[in-house]
Amino acid sequence: MSTQTAIDKTTATNEVRAERTRNCATYQPAVDIIESPDELTLFADMPGLRPEDVDIHFENGMLTIHGTVAERQPQQTRFLRREYGVGDFERSFRIGETIDAEKISAEYVDGVLKLHLPKVAAARPRKIEVKGS
């Protein structure tokens, strides 16, 4: 348990932003977070969006990703089988100070949101040259 991560998930109940009032189910997307020397990269499974429906919000160290999913079937659809629900996606993360918030960028491909969280220069590992006398 010694690993300290730069990102801590906060539960939905700790959500600091205003609650949304849209009357539909909201799902937490599954995510992968990978660390490289230069950045953290976050992948979130958020199928069925359009890129313009993705809202990424960063405020006071809290990163929130939200995807607004339009209903794909009319309300009166006769389902023969219904194994998953369709609704918005939302999840929040607390970001450590090592991230350069100005340079966060995102892309959305094949239903997966990929978020690049570059580290500030000071946080990157540096090799220190040891000089001989």
Place this chain on the structure above:
Amino acid sequence: MLSTRWSRWDPVSGFRNEVDRLFTGFLADPAEAFARNGGYPALNVWEDAESVHIEAEVPGLKMSDLEVVVDDNDLTIRGKRVAAGDKNVSFHRQERGVGAFTRTVRLPIAIDADHVDAKLTHGVLSIKLAKAPEARPRRIEVKAAD
């Protein structure tokens, strides 16, 4: 393992499915004709007069990663998802499942295997299967007796 988001907002339906599962063979709901064990991907299935529609969420896959096969009245979806990043990266969080999957369901309604249309849009696979002519509702003309 690959996982999916299950319907959370409808516990009643989930309970009903569970109850139905216990009474397999007693209930003749068309939905019960489907293979009952869950699996990946989760499926939503519905019908209209002309077609049966099947939808699955498969984020991160391209059409070339997927295979959809209709054999008689069985529909099989196969695919494989690879991990983000290579083996050497350090994961802070790894929740997205990877690996190969196969799921076969028996369609509850006779379909016309020559008219199956599959498309993939932003990780949502939509399959439209035309009903066989005998399975479509027919309008019967009622003639007035002279």
